[in-house]
Amino acid sequence: xxxxxxxxxxxxxxxxxxxxxxxxxxxxxxxxxxxxxxxxxxxxxxxxxxxxxxxxxxxxxxxxxxxxxxxxxxxxxxxxxxxxxxxxxxxxxxxxxxxxxxxxxxxxxxxxxxxxxxxxxxxxxxxxxxxxxxxxxxxxxxxxxxxxxxxxxxxxxxxxxxxxxxxxxxxxxxxxxxxxxxxxxxxxxxxxxxxxxxxxxxxxxxxxxxxxxxxxxxxxxxxxxxxxxxxxxxxxxxxxxxxxxxxxxxxxxxxxxxxxxxxxxxxxxxxxxxxxxxxxxxxxxxxxxxxxxxxxxxxxxxxxxxxxxxxxxxxxxxxxxxxxxxxxxxxxxxxxxxxxxxxxxxxxxxxxxxxxxxxxxxxxxxxxxxxxxxxxxxxxxxxxxxxxxxxxxxxxxxxxxxxxxxxxxxxxxxxxxxxxxxxxxxxxxxxxxxxxxxxxxx
Amino acid sequence: xxxxxxxxxxxxxxxxxxxxxxxxxxxxxxxxxxxxxxxxxxxxxxxxxxxxxxxxxxxxxxxxxxxxxxxxxxxxxxxxxxxxxxxxxxxxxxxxxxxxxxxxxxxxxxxxxxxxxxxxxxxxxxxxxxxxxxxxxxxxxxxxxxxxxxxxxxxxxxxxxxxxxxxxxxxxxxxxxxxxxxxxxxxxxxxxxxxxxxxxxxxxxxxxxxxxxxxxxxxxxxxxxxxxxxxxxxxxxxxxxxxxxxxxxxxxxxxxxxxxxxxxxxxxxxxxxxxxxxxxxxxxxxxxxxxxxxxxxxxxxxxxxxxxxxxxxxxxxxxxxxxxxxxxxxxxxxxxxxxxxxxxxxxxxxxxxxxxxxxxxxxxxxxxxxxxxxxxxxxxxxxxxxxxxxxxxxxxxxxxxxxxxxxxxxxxxxxxxxxxxxxxxxxxxxxxxxxxxxxxxx
Numbered sequence: 001x002x003x004x005x006x007x008x009x010x011x012x013x014x015x016x017x018x019x020x021x022x023x024x025x026x027x028x029x030x031x032x033x034x035x036x037x038x039x040x041x042x043x044x045x046x047x048x049x050x051x052x053x054x055x056x057x058x059x060x061x062x063x064x065x066x067x068x069x070x071x072x073x074x075x076x077x078x079x080x081x082x083x084x085x086x087x088x089x090x091x092x093x094x095x096x097x098x099x100x101x102x103x104x105x106x107x108x109x110x111x112x113x114x115x116x117x118x119x120x121x122x123x124x125x126x127x128x129x130x131x132x133x134x135x136x137x138x139x140x141x142x143x144x145x146x147x148x149x150x151x152x153x154x155x156x157x158x159x160x161x162x163x164x165x166x167x168x169x170x171x172x173x174x175x176x177x178x179x180x181x182x183x184x185x186x187x188x189x190x191x192x193x194x195x196x197x198x199x200x201x202x203x204x205x206x207x208x209x210x211x212x213x214x215x216x217x218x219x220x221x222x223x224x225x226x227x228x229x230x231x232x233x234x235x236x237x238x239x240x241x242x243x244x245x246x247x248x249x250x251x252x253x254x255x256x257x258x259x260x261x262x263x264x265x266x267x268x269x270x271x272x273x274x275x276x277x278x279x280x281x282x283x284x285x286x287x288x289x290x291x292x293x294x295x296x297x298x299x300x301x302x303x304x305x306x307x308x309x310x311x312x313x314x315x316x317x318x319x320x321x322x323x324x325x326x327x328x329x330x331x332x333x334x335x336x337x338x339x340x341x342x343x344x345x346x347x348x349x350x351x352x353x354x355x356x357x358x359x360x361x362x363x364x365x366x367x368x369x370x371x372x373x374x375x376x377x378x379x380x381x382x383x384x385x386x387x388x389x390x391x392x393x394x395x396x397x398x399x400x401x402x403x404x405x406x407x408x409x410x411x412x413x414x415x416x417x418x419x420x421x422x423x424x425x426x427x428x429x430x431x432x433x434x435x436x437x438x439x440x441x442x
Numbered sequence: 443x444x445x446x447x448x449x450x451x452x453x454x455x456x457x458x459x460x461x462x463x464x465x466x467x468x469x470x471x472x473x474x475x476x477x478x479x480x481x482x483x484x485x486x487x488x489x490x491x492x493x494x495x496x497x498x499x500x501x502x503x504x505x506x507x508x509x510x511x512x513x514x515x516x517x518x519x520x521x522x523x524x525x526x527x528x529x530x531x532x533x534x535x536x537x538x539x540x541x542x543x544x545x546x547x548x549x550x551x552x553x554x555x556x557x558x559x560x561x562x563x564x565x566x567x568x569x570x571x572x573x574x575x576x577x578x579x580x581x582x583x584x585x586x587x588x589x590x591x592x593x594x595x596x597x598x599x600x601x602x603x604x605x606x607x608x609x610x611x612x613x614x615x616x617x618x619x620x621x622x623x624x625x626x627x628x629x630x631x632x633x634x635x636x637x638x639x640x641x642x643x644x645x646x647x648x649x650x651x652x653x654x655x656x657x658x659x660x661x662x663x664x665x666x667x668x669x670x671x672x673x674x675x676x677x678x679x680x681x682x683x684x685x686x687x688x689x690x691x692x693x694x695x696x697x698x699x700x701x702x703x704x705x706x707x708x709x710x711x712x713x714x715x716x717x718x719x720x721x722x723x724x725x726x727x728x729x730x731x732x733x734x735x736x737x738x739x740x741x742x743x744x745x746x747x748x749x750x751x752x753x754x755x756x757x758x759x760x761x762x763x764x765x766x767x768x769x770x771x772x773x774x775x776x777x778x779x780x781x782x783x784x785x786x787x788x789x790x791x792x793x794x795x796x797x798x799x800x801x802x803x804x805x806x807x808x809x810x811x812x813x814x815x816x817x818x819x820x821x822x823x824x825x826x827x828x829x830x831x832x833x834x835x836x837x838x839x840x841x842x843x844x845x846x847x848x849x850x851x852x853x854x855x856x857x858x859x860x861x862x863x864x865x866x867x868x869x870x871x872x873x874x875x876x877x878x879x880x881x882x883x884x
Contacts, residue, residue, distance in 0.1 A: 039801070043824055124846050128835055137857055138827075220857055241858045262880040269882035359481070381875045382485055385580070393570055393878030402883070403874065404566050415579055415662055415871035416683045417859040429857035432845065433823045436835030438704040440711035441844070 020207050027211035030199050031139065031166055031218035037194035038138045038164035044193055046113040052191035053156055057105040059187035060152070063179070064098055070179040071148065078172050090146040091173055101149045104407060108156045111406040114425045115162045129435045134428045136162030141212050141222040141240065142409070143168045143230060148176040150225060155184055155198045157409050161427040166199045166219065168212055174203040206233070213238035220429075223410050223422065243422065245410045248278030248365035249337045250395040253354040253380070255371035256289040262392065263370040264298055269394040270368065272305045276339050278411060279366045279398040283334060283344040285354045288314075291347050296320055299345075307341045314347040334361045351376055355383040362386060364413045366395035387413055387420035462649050469653035472641050473581065473608055473660035479636035480580045480606035486635055488555040494633035495598055499547040501629035502594070505621070506540055512621040513590065520614050532588040533615055543591045546849060550598040553848040556866045557604045571877045576870045578604030583654050583664040583682065584851070585610045585672060590618040592667060597626055597640045599851050603869040608641045608661065610654055616645040648675070655680035662871075665852050665864065685864065687852045690720030690807035691779045692837040695796040695822070697813035698731040704834065705812040706740055711836040712810065714747045717783050720853060721808045721840040724779055725786040727796045730756070733789050738762055741787075749783045756789040776803045793818050797825040804828060806855045808837035829855055829862035 041049075060067065071093040078088050114134050121131040140163045144150040151167055158165035169177040181200035189195035201208045209230075213222060216239040223243055224230045234242055252270050254263040270281035286294055295318045302309060303325055310329040311319070319326050326345075333344045334357070348354045358367050368390035369380040377391040388398045400408030400421035408421040418426035483491075502509065513535040520530050556576050563573040582605045586592040593609055600607035611619040623642035631637035643650045651672070655664060658681040666672045667687055676684055694712050696705040712723035728736055737760045744751060745767055752771040753761070761768050768787075775786045776799070790796045800809050810832035811822040819833040830840045842850030842863035850863040860868035 039827075042827075122846055124844075128839065130845060135827075241856075259880070265880060265882055273883060377877070385481075385484075385577075386873065388874045388876060391875075391877040393876055393881035394883050396883040397570065397876060397881070398874075402566075403572060403876070404564055414683075419871055420874055429861055431828060432830045432840075432862055433833075434830060434835055434839065434845070435819070435833040438701070438707060439835035439839070440707055441715060441836050441838035 020211075023205055023207040024211040024214075027201060027208055028215060028218070030201065031212070031215040033196040034139045034164040034166050034199045035218040037196035038136070038162075040194050041159070041164055041197050042115070042136045042138070042162045044162065046115075048192060049113070049159055049162070050109045052188045052193045053105055053109045053159055055187040055191040056152070056156065056184045057102045057109075059183045060098065060102050060105070060180075063183050064095065067098060067176070067179050067183070068093060068095070070175040074148075074173055074175045077175075081172075083172060087146055087172070091148070091176070093148055093176060097149065101152050104149070104153055105156045108160050108407055111160065111424060113160065114428050117425075119430055126439060127436065128439055131433045132430050133433055134425065134430050137427055137429050138220040139164045139166060139218055140409075140427060141166045141168070141215070141219050142225065143209055143212065143222065143234075144225040145170050145230075146172055148173045148180060151177045151180045151200070152184060153407065154223075154409050155181070157407055157424060157427060159188065159193070159197060161424045163220075163427055164194075164197045164199070166201065166212065168201040168208055169203050171203045177203065209233050210237050213240055213242070216240045221427075225410060241417075243410065243412050243414060243418065245278075245412075247337050247363050247413070248280070248398075249283070249335065249361060249363040250279060250281045250366045250368075251283045251285055251358050251362060252281045252368045252370065252395065253285040253348075253351075253358070254287060254290065254294060255351060255354075255369055255373065255376050255380075256287040257373040257376060258287075258290065258294075258370040259372055260290065260294050263294065264301065266368065266370055266392070266394050267298060268301060268305065270396055271302065271307060271343050272341070273394075273396055275341050277396075278337070278339075279395050280339070281343065281368075281395050282336065282338050283346065283361070285346050285348050285357060286315075287351070287354070288347050288349050291315070292318055295345075296322075299326070302343060305341070307343050309343055309345055311345040312347060315345045337363065351379055352383075355380060359383075359385050364415075365411070366390065366398040368393060368395050387411075462653075465647055465649040466653040466656075469643060469650055470657060470660070472643065473654070473657040475638040476581045476606040476608050476641045477660040479638035480578070482636050483601070483606055483639050484557070484578045484580070484604045486604065488557075490634060491555070491601055491604070492551045494630045494635045495547055495551045495601055497629040497633040498594070498598065498626045499544045499551075501625045501632075502540065502544050502547070502622070505625050506537065509540060509618065509621050509625070510535060510537070512617040516615055516617045519617075523614075525614060529588055529614070533590070533618070535590055535618060539591065543594050546591070546595055547598045550602050550849055553602065553866060555602065556870050559867075561872055568881060569878065570881055573875045574872050575875055576867065576872050579869055579871050580662040581606045581608060581660055582851075582869060583608045583610070583657070583661050584667065585651055585654065585664065585676075586667040587612050587672075588615055590615045590622060593619045593622045593642070594626060595849065596665075596851050597623070599849055599866060599869060601630065601635070601639060603866045605662075605869055606636075606639045606641070608643065608654065610643040610650055611645050613645045619645065651675050652679050655682055655684070658682045663869075667852060683859075685852065685854050685856060685860065687720075687854075689779050689805050689855070690722070690840075691725070691777065691803060691805040692721060692723045692808045692810075693725045693727055693796075693800050693804060694723045694810045694812065694837065695727040695790075695793075695800070696729060696732065696736060697793060697796075697811055697815065697818050697822075698729040699815040699818060700729075700732065700736075700812040701814055702732065702736050705736065706743065708810065708812055708834070708836050709740060710743060710747065712838055713744065713749060713785050714783065715836075715838055718781050719838075720779070720781075721837050722781070723785065723810075723837050725776060725788065725803070727788050727790050727799060728757075729793070729796070730789050730791045733757070734760055737787075738764075741768070744785060747783070749785050751785055751787055753787040754789060757787045779805070793821055794825075797822060801825075801827050806857075807853070808832065808840040810835060810837050829853075
């Protein structure tokens with residue numbers, strides 16, 4: 001079954017000869033097939049999509065040996081090619097990680113189906129009945145780097161939301177990705193949904209990325225999961241709408257009215273718990289009125305945890321015995337997303353100054369105030385222009401799962417379409433259904 | 443007051459020397475000012491925005507003579523320049539049209555404020571309280587052609603939704619637009635909102651369009667209201683997100699089960715009532731089972747109304763005495779948006795064929811089925827991929843006002859962010875407000 005399904009999928013597609021035009025033709029043919037699958041998938045009942053995803057989970061479990069063998073080949077090739085330890089770690093699958101992938105698929109099955117949700121509805125004055133109903137976008141492209149789990153995570157999110165997916169992973173993971181995508185699309189076909197619901201590009205040439213980005217006839221959205229280099233590769237050429245993964249220059253502001261012990265816990269969590277992710281804090285702002293009471297202990301605890309501090313002169317003046325351990329913050333330090341155990345620290349003279357600093361330097365991702373005053377909380381939440389604005393909580397909660405939206409395909413700091421975690425609903429658009437009994441416009 | 447406000451607005455901005463870099467610098471400076479105004483406007487209470495808009499309405503009424511004089515100058519210049527009668531008609535203001543503009547502002551005052559609406563909210567398992575709240579986008583750019591009413595209509599929609607607006611009208615309307623924008627921004631300032639909430643570019647060089655399209659630091663969205671030429675001018679250069687105005691290749695499908703008298707009324711309304719707009723029908727599809735009973739009378743009535751018909755061979759065979767008045771439809775005729783008294787007519791053998799035809803040739807704007815069967819209506823509404831899908835109603839209802847959304851700034855056939863009419867809510871994004879009492883992530 002799996003073999004037949006895969007053959008069927010690839011049969012009419014020209015193979016990539018390597019040059020740009022043949023890569024483009026191959027990508028276009030695969031995207032056209034995905035579009036046809038999307039039409040069918042959009043109408044699939046929740047039960048059919050859930051059954052298909054359960055079949056994927058079971059097939060992954062049943063094929064664990066095959067998956068791990070393919071991954072071992074990728075790992076061996078990666079070692080020969082001299083990939084960094086960090087990259088190899090991201091590439092590696094083992095039984096525990098595979099179980100995690102399977103568990104994530106089952107968790108997506110358990111989420112509500114966004115398709116068909118009535119967002120709003122009303123009877124119009126002329127008697128027409130109107131409903132605004134959530135429907136799938138159509139075909140979603142995902143471009144990603146080493147982690148093979150993304151193949152299954154994003155495919156499961158797309159299937160659940162009624163979208164076909166076209167995946168483009170890195171060449172380092174091509175054996176793992178090929179086996180994972182083949183198992184998943186065969187399982188989906190065995191459950192009666194179109195085999196082309198999941199399409200994996202070969203991952204053999206950079207040209208695939210540009211070709212994918214120009215399939216505006218067939219693709220509705222591209223979600224790139226990678227750094228600035230990938231963003232640069234897309235920005236000049238994409239005709240398909242792109243939602244870029246967020247960079248997070250997140251702040252914690254400790255207000256004059258803060259519970260200082262609470263503030264210290266929140267700052268430590270936001271900076272230290274997992275510094276390499278986009279919702280970790282990069283800057284601490286402290287109100288001048290409590291700086292002298294708050295900062296010495298805070299600085300000591302941060303340094304103790306191995307955090308490097310880039311501070312303004314007033315902070316350094318309060319650092320006492322630790323002053324020599326602090327670096328002076330440059331203008332660029334307020335703008336940087338360190339993604340590391342480094343924190344910029346500044347003193348502000350008012351809540352308004354904190355808000356202005358955040359709106360100037362922040363990336364609109366996640367911002368937090370620690371305060372006991374309701375008016376300060378309200379002003380901060382209204383004044384700060386960001387996807388997630390926290391009161392007395394760590395910025396680290398910005399995550400689809402943590403916020404009750406289920407798994408996410410990425411996180412957006414743009415304002416159009418979707419802001420914050422991109423979950424099942426954000427993979428949808430809507431349409432208006434309007435019913436009358438012969439209504440014509442006067 | 444009005445004079446002072448205008449001077450204040452223009453004071454720090456370099457004047458356009460005409461070359462690209464000075465135009466760019468001028469546009470950038472104006473957009474930066476609009477961004478500053480947007481920060482204030484986003485926090486303005488509904489009452490303040492409504493008061494400002496009422497002041498705009500009153501100021502327009504009080505300045506009618508000044509406005510009509512400026513428009514007369516534009517008209518005279520347009521006549522000297524040999525503008526077409528159609529263009530001059532769109533450019534022309536008179537007392538009645540000015541009253542219409544004022545009435546539109548008052549109608550926008552009467553609409554609900556989208557800002558601050560709680561879209562959803564919940565308490566998370568860990569006790570965090572989350573609200574997803576609607577907030578303004580920030581700064582919206584509108585690029586438009588001859589009609590001066592757009593200056594006020596779009597500015598009022600932006601103010602009501604808490605957005606600053608940067609307008610770029612055509613040079614043909616520059617005197618009218620300048621007076622209208624100056625009166626409106628002075629009125630807004632007199633009511634205590636920032637004078638830079640409304641900014642009008644000079645409209646003196648095409649370079650302004652490219653410069654505006656690249657202000658991604660200050661602008662959140664551009665809505666172009668113009669044809670393919672304007673779209674072309676933006677597509678290569680825009681770094682600001684753009685929602686292009688919809689083209690509408692809309693269909694009416696008359697099912698085998700249709701009430702034929704109702705179908706005839708709907709077809710006439712969709713094609714003839716106002717053929718030059720995007721929600722008018724361009725193609726009629728008729729089920730083969732009722733074609734012989736339906737088409738002869740339908741064809742006669744359409745021809746009587748002066749509609750030119752491009753038909754497939756089966757339709758021509760049923761046209762009897764009128765056969766010679768029908769043109770044979772070419773492949774391109776199914777794709778065209780005539781925006782005129784022309785209609786393509788085809789026969790299909792099934793509902794599925796109608797849906798496939800519409801999804802292939804339609805532009806995803808507005809599509810209608812006439813049917814008495816619930817199952818056909820349901821299949822059509824689910825299967826057709828368009829912003830508005832009608833059952834037993836004319837496609838002509840696709841309009842913010844008609845659909846109960848209030849005035850619109852445009853109409854979208856794209857799927858991301860907003861689909862269909864772009865009203866007050868569609869000029870907003872959202873943010874998540876999350877409150878805890880010292881929550882940190884485990």
